[in-house]
Amino acid sequence: MFMSNNACLVPSSFWLTGIPGMQSLHIWLSIPFSSMYLVAxxxxxxxxxVIKVExxxxxxxxxxxxxxxxxxxVLSTPTMPKLLAIFWFGAHNIDLDACLTQMFFIHCFATVEWHLLAKGIFLAMAFDRSVAICDPLRHTLVLTHATVGRLGLAALLCGVLYIGLLPLMIRLRLPLYRTQIIAPSYCEHMAIVTLACGDTTVNNLYGMGIGFLVLILDSLAITASYVMIFRVVTGLATPEARLKTLGTCSSHICAILVFYIPIAVSSLTHRFGHHVPPHIHILLANFYFFIPPILNPVVYAVRTKQIRERLLHVLKAGTQPK
Structure with missing residues (x-):
């Protein structure tokens, strides 16, 4: 499985720990994780x-x-099958290529959602709201179906281009490792890089560069969009009109909080929670893959009248006797 070279190894596979310190509870942990995945x-x-039929x-x-x-x-799916295989069958071993593939999908779609589609969608939604408020007569002309499709495709391509280099750099620049044991329950970029022998500066700088590019710049763009919306809202004639217009943006803000609060909690715990047990860090990281996918449908089903009414109609139709 390994070839040794000056105390470093060339692995053909890695060993995913699962939840360290809680191996005896893996069967029980599989219940909430599989339930969350099913709900998501x-x-x-x-x-x-619902959107297709309405x-x-x-x-x-x-x-x-x-x-x-x-x-x-897509974000929650790459981790769940392997995590449940670890919980149920003790299948800790993962092939190197499978590990890099899992890492690509996790980081690619996390980037697309968190930093591109998440912010790209929110930015586009903010633009959608601003056009609807500022220039409603041109709303359907500005945001056509083709424009929406191009925005989504651009976000996906950016995620693929940014993250596609990560597994390539690991393959080409980091062939040697001190150990095959990965502490988390999935193949995460920095978890692999920290195990590598040799200079990892390029990998670290590239990861930091992506974070700055897609997080800071897109966040500034979202802020600018909502500043424009709020300026228009404050110019509306009546308090009722202002509240109604702000209501159209509330679901967007809730969804942003759904993304950022788990990220902030996880990041603060990793940075300042030095005395927090390792299994807490890993549980928080795993829960993050399921909190937004679970809460986002709830937020939009509750906050969007048309979706809520259509769901109620479908549920009533399903419970009526034939």
């Missing part, structure tokens, strides 16, 4: 299905929600 799948399949929802904002639902599904 049902919720994120339901939202696009013609009144064939609008740019709801197409963005479909993209978000698909990305949520």
């Amino acid at each position: 799948v049902v919720g994120n399949v339901t939202i696009p299905a 013609c009144s929802l064939h609008q740019p904002m709801y197409f963005f929600l479909c993209m978000l639902a698909v990305i949520d599904l």
Whole structure:
């Protein structure tokens, strides 16, 4: 499995720990994790299905929600099968190429959602709201279906181009490792890089550069969009009109909080929680893959009247005797 070279190894596979210190509870932990995954799948399949059958929802904002639902599904799927295999069968071993593939999908779609589609969708939604408020007569001309499709495709391509280099750099620049044991329950870029022998400066700088590019710049763009919206809202004539207009943006803000609060908690715990046990760090990292996919459908089903009414109609139809 390994070839030795000056105390470093050339691995053909890695060993995923699972939840360290809680191996005896893996079977029990599989219950909440599999339940969360099931809820995330049902919720994120339901939202696009409702939007597809309800013609009144064939609008740019709801197409963005479909993209978000698909990305949520893809983001949570690469980790769950292997995690459940570890919990149920003790299948800790993962081939090197499979590990790099899992790492690519995790970081690619995390980047697309967190930093591109998440912010790209929110930026586009903010633009959607600003056009609808500032220039409603041009709303359908500015945000056409083709424009929405191009925005989504651009976000996906950016994620692939940014993250596609990570497994390549690991393959080409970091062939040797001190150990094959990866502490988390999935193949994460920095978890692999920290095990490598040799100079990892390029990998670290590239990861930091991506974080700065997609996090800081897109966040500034979102802020600018909402500043423009709020300036228009404050100019409306009546308090009722202002509240109604702000209500259209509330679901967007809730969704942003759903993304940023788990990220902030996880990041602060890793940075300042030096006395926090390792299994808490890993549990938080795993839960992050499921909190947004679970909460996003709930947020939009509750906050969007058309989606809520359509869901209630479907549920009532399903419970009526034939």
